[in-house]
Amino acid sequence: MLPELKWLVDLQELDKIIRGVTQDLERLPEELQAANTVLEELQGEREAQAQELESLQKQRAETEKEVAEMEEGIKTSRQRLMEIKSNIEYKAMLKEIAFKEDQRDHKETRVLELLELMEAQKQSLAEQDQRLQEQQELVASRSKEVETQVGKLQAELAILEKQRKELRKGVSAPLLKRYEFIRQRRNGTAISPVHEGVCFGCHMNILPQQFIDLQKGEEILQCPHCQRILYWQDEVEVLEGDLSRGAS
Numbered sequence: 001m002l003p004e005l006k007w008l009v010d011l012q013e014l015d016k017i018i019r020g021v022t023q024d025l026e027r028l029p030e031e032l033q034a035a036n037t038v039l040e041e042l043q044g045e046r047e048a049q050a051q052e053l054e055s056l057q058k059q060r061a062e063t064e065k066e067v068a069e070m071e072e073g074i075k076t077s078r079q080r081l082m083e084i085k086s087n088i089e090y091k092a093m094l095k096e097i098a099f100k101e102d103q104r105d106h107k108e109t110r111v112l113e114l115l116e117l118m119e120a121q122k123q124s125l126a127e128q129d130q131r132l133q134e135q136q137e138l139v140a141s142r143s144k145e146v147e148t149q150v151g152k153l154q155a156e157l158a159i160l161e162k163q164r165k166e167l168r169k170g171v172s173a174p175l176l177k178r179y180e181f182i183r184q185r186r187n188g189t190a191i192s193p194v195h196e197g198v199c200f201g202c203h204m205n206i207l208p209q210q211f212i213d214l215q216k217g218e219e220i221l222q223c224p225h226c227q228r229i230l231y232w233q234d235e236v237e238v239l240e241g242d243l244s245r246g247a248s
């Protein structure tokens with residue numbers, strides 16, 4: 001194999017590792033952002049629940065005030081009852097008092113209902129606080145982890161980039177350019193082994209004459225189907241690895 005191609009194979013391996021590290025570096029903050037979004041949603045829900053509780057408290061206060069006012073009205077009516085002389089008026093007033101008492105009872109029932117609703121709301125608020133706290137803890141610990149991991153990956157990336165620079169020195173500028181061009185269009189695999197006349201980038205047969213030329217190892221050839229740069233690989237074992245890393 002041409003020495004330049006050997007460099008290129010190594011460079012491709014390294015570029016794939018760099019791509020993995022770069023993807024991790026992008027993914028980690030996104031994961032953290034997702035956990036933060038959940039936290040914000042929980043906070044929003046909590047706020048809505050707290051507002052609901054507040055509204056129930058207000059309704060309760062208002063209804064209790066109404067009950068007190070009705071109580072007052074009933075008291076006044078009872079006092080007036082003493083002063084009434086006519087039998088008809090007396091009966092009418094009794095009826096009115098009974099009606100007011102009925103209304104008051106109705107309101108009192110409503111106060112009890114509101115108290116129950118408030119209890120339930122307080123309960124769900126407490127549960128929400130629990131969820132919120134758990135999520136806050138999760139975000140805090142995850143954010144520490146991410147910070148550590150990002151630091152590690154950045155250090156790793158710096159070393160890899162240095163190695164990459166070195167490897168690129170072994171390849172001529174035009175071939176590097178071709179490599180980058182194909183790599184971008186072929187999902188990171190620009191150079192591919194050929195075994196028994198088959199390109200392992202696209203699993204198609206290359207031309208017989210190309211295969212003969214390839215085995216001579218004198219010139220740089222590209223697959224007629226996927227345009228990948230080719231090298232001859234006689235040993236199948238090595239190929240398995242290349243296969244699993246796969247190409248489009």
Ligand SMILES: [Zn+2]
Pocket residue numbers: 199200201202203204223224225226227228
């Ligand atoms: Zn091919």
